[in-house]
């Protein structure tokens with residue numbers, strides 16, 4: 001079939017190019033990395049805001065272009081050739097996603113707009129049916145707002161409770177809090193992010209899930225920061241729900257994934273009603289579609305899913321173990337560069353092996369926004385603020401932090417430039 | 432460029448803010464924050480004979496927002512309310528010497544002016560609804 005061969009052409013290329021993780025070669029695949037920024041366009045972009053969103057390789061941009069140029073059509077209902085091709089590409093991506101996270105079946109993979117929508121889907125559909133008055137939902141102090149607000153909305157409606165597991169001074173989860181919560185409260189759900197987008201802390205997920213399952217409590221994993229950076233295997237951890245966003249892993253914006261164990265998904269009521277999620281509609285009743293289509297109401301982001309497919313190929317060709325190792329190298333290097341500087345506070349685990357490629361820090365009395373302004377002039381994109389984690393900011397007792405976060409195309413030279421810019425910030429602030 | 436922004440005077444007002452603190456018996460107190468970056472400002476005002484008799488601010492945030500608040504309090508202390516009414520954003524930016532801030536940072540520089548105008552809305556709400564309305568139109572611009 002035409003799409004398949006188009007598709008493989010792009011994919012083949014990638015596989016051949018990526019037999020070794022050569023960062024210089026990888027960088028050639030990302031047009032934006034040639035971009036000049038800063039005063040008068042005098043600096044080459046140093047992009048260290050990957051926890052917010054990553055850049056896109058040609059393979060992804062081209063795949064979307066290809067879809068719109070050659071086989072743009074709505075999926076699932078068309079008999080014509082373009083419709084078949086588009087459906088094939090869309091459904092093939094579902095297979096790739098299932099393989100990427102080692103799901104048992106494509107029935108367990110639902111496309112959403114982003115991780116946030118995936119969490120909301122579960123809170124609305126599963127949550128409204130299963131969470132009752134006085135039940136407890138267990139979260140952690142490290143959660144992103146998107147893994148807090150949907151549960152608060154649900155809890156307000158159901159009069160259920162939310163219990164936050166604490167973070168210790170080294171940035172690790174207090175596992176004692178977990179044990180206590182499971183013993184004392186009527187816990188109905190545990191929802192945790194596998195990797196903190198602020199501290200970088202990687203949670204002992206297997207241990208958390210095994211313990212919850214002893215009490216028959218299901219576990220939701222916010223994998224927005226882990227699937228892009230670590231090997232993830234839903235069968236190994238045995239998580240019940242898992243959510244992530246394509247745009248944080250080389251893919252386009254507007255595509256997210258929700259994984260749900262099939263036996264749970266089968267019992268879940270629909271989320272968004274409309275076309276495509278039904279089998280039959282009559283005046284007073286409907287018969288819903290099979291899994292996973294029942295949860296994909298309305299026309300989906302087909303171009304985005306097609307682009308995501310190329311992103312998955314790209315990462316799979318590199319191998320997530322190598323992605324992880326590259327980020328470990330960069331994180332170790334950056335942690336050591338930062339600790340060489342005076343007046344720097346680094347948040348999160350000191351041991352680089354316990355964290356992902358995310359470093360939040362503060363330096364002297366320079367406010368993160370001022371630091372980001374100075375960095376920007378050096379052509380360096382970092383993030384500053386509360387990182388959508390105000391509960392954690394309160395716990396750390398800071399209003400804001402600066403954050404540098406890495407991906408496959410970042411280099412040690414870029415971290416050197418980043419460290420130089422920090423010195424310049426000290427000079428500008430006369431420290 | 433950064434050297435132009437973070438001049439001595441800005442850093443001085445950031446590290447040694449003037450009129451920082453609270454008033455024991457303020458006529459108006461108003462709080463606002465910049466949701467984008469979390470800068471926060473509280474303004475406390477004492478008004479007498481249509482003049483700002485006393486003003487103090489509390490806040491936390493970046494050098495630009497805090498220095499700008501500090502400089503604004505100096506600018507309006509003992510001045511008539513009509514002067515506050517006529518204050519435009521250009522006046523503030525000129526006063527702090529930052530006329531070429533980008534769109535993201537300009538909000539930091541203008542947060543204190545917004546809070547000051549909101550204080551005037553509150554002050555006038557019962558006394559003079561028309562003036563309150565005028566200040567409200569001003570405050571929503573920032």
Ligand SMILES: Cc1ncc(COP(=O)(O)O)c(C=O)c1O
Nearest residue numbers: 114115116144146193197224245
């Ligand atoms: C840990 C974590 N969860 C959830 C999200 C939300 O992702 P999205 O905005 O793509 O839904 C993010 C993104 O910043 C994140 O870092």
